[in-house]
Amino acid sequence: MADSMKLKVVAPERIFYEGDVSFLEFTTTEGDMGIYPNHIPLTAIIAPGVLRIHEAGEVKEAALLSGFIQILQEEVTVLAESVEWPDEIDANRAKEAEIRARRRIEEGSGVDMNRAELALKRALIRQSLTR
């Protein structure tokens, strides 16, 4: 049994990450997931969350905000619409976005509720990584 799988994280403008990993954590629309090599084939939709890449004793974290993931036995591909390393995140901007989103939620203008909540979630995830 293989103890590592190939991971490819592709963003629209660049290849974000490419390498062998032993374990991978991420968030899908159905909840948090962690996968080891030899997982059953699966396609899932990404929900905003933290992507944790476990490679040879080292854990790398990134903010993975939208996209989807395709899992094959020895190969995992993440098609990320939005993905950032912690050092690429602007903490102040994320803080501002959080405040903006909170205000919008308090005003409670029905239609944009989902959007505001998503924005809040994104802001919180970004901030959790910069700390």
Add this chain to the structure above:
Amino acid sequence: MASMRDIKRRKESVASTGQITKAMKLVSTVKLQKAKARAEGNKPYFTMLYDTICSVLGRTGTIDHRYLKANDSTRKAVIAITSNRGLAGGYNNNIVKEIVAQCDPKETDIYAVGKKGLEGLLRKGYNIVEDYSEVMNDPLYGDAIHIGKNVLASYENGEVGEIYLAYTSFKNTVVQEPKLMKLLPIDVEEIMQDVEIDVLTPMNYEPEADEALDMIIPKYMNNIIFGAFVEAVASENGARMQAMDSATKNAEDMIADLSLKYNRARQGAITQELTEIIAGADAIS
């Protein structure tokens, strides 16, 4: 024959225009390199997205999805990608022509990206729904998402039945091709031709395949729009580079021609002066 002074003035003006076109050519060459790199950076993402769409459709064989079959509206939405600046040869005009050839002005809603195309289509009597021209200065993925969402909204509430994308595809530095591409509904038959269904690895979907399609197809659309942006920027600079290159060459030709005329006029003037002096001297003696 024009006077010496006229020719000289003309020559100077052509020379300064030539200088400008030469500078513009150099600028667009540099911009082209950058734009090309960007367009290529999008390729891996696009290929993978397309493969995923193919494998989802291939495995599920759904055709009943709302993004896969046309709704009742006969109107078309066209996202027209052109540039904000002219002097790029036929670049903008070709897109306008392409749209005029295939879409009826009365049945088409235009989402304009790029001022030049907007002006051209407005003159032809098209209905411009939205103007995203500022996007073209520096297209971001977020812009593509934003535009994709708006167009998709009008598709979902039945205002339009088909979504097209008009852009200039970048073949290479000298060849750019205007294209009108159908985004939605997705042409399932065309995709099916590309599908290689490997039955050995059945795929699970989480959520269900139909729901997954619901979320993947808009992303696919956004990415095509983004890909078209970056390609269009590369094409724009390629077209401008060529246009400015031939303008510079024409200016050089004109200068050569005018120099010849100028020298001839000068020689003529000298000869005439000499003749006059000799005639004058003859008259005195």
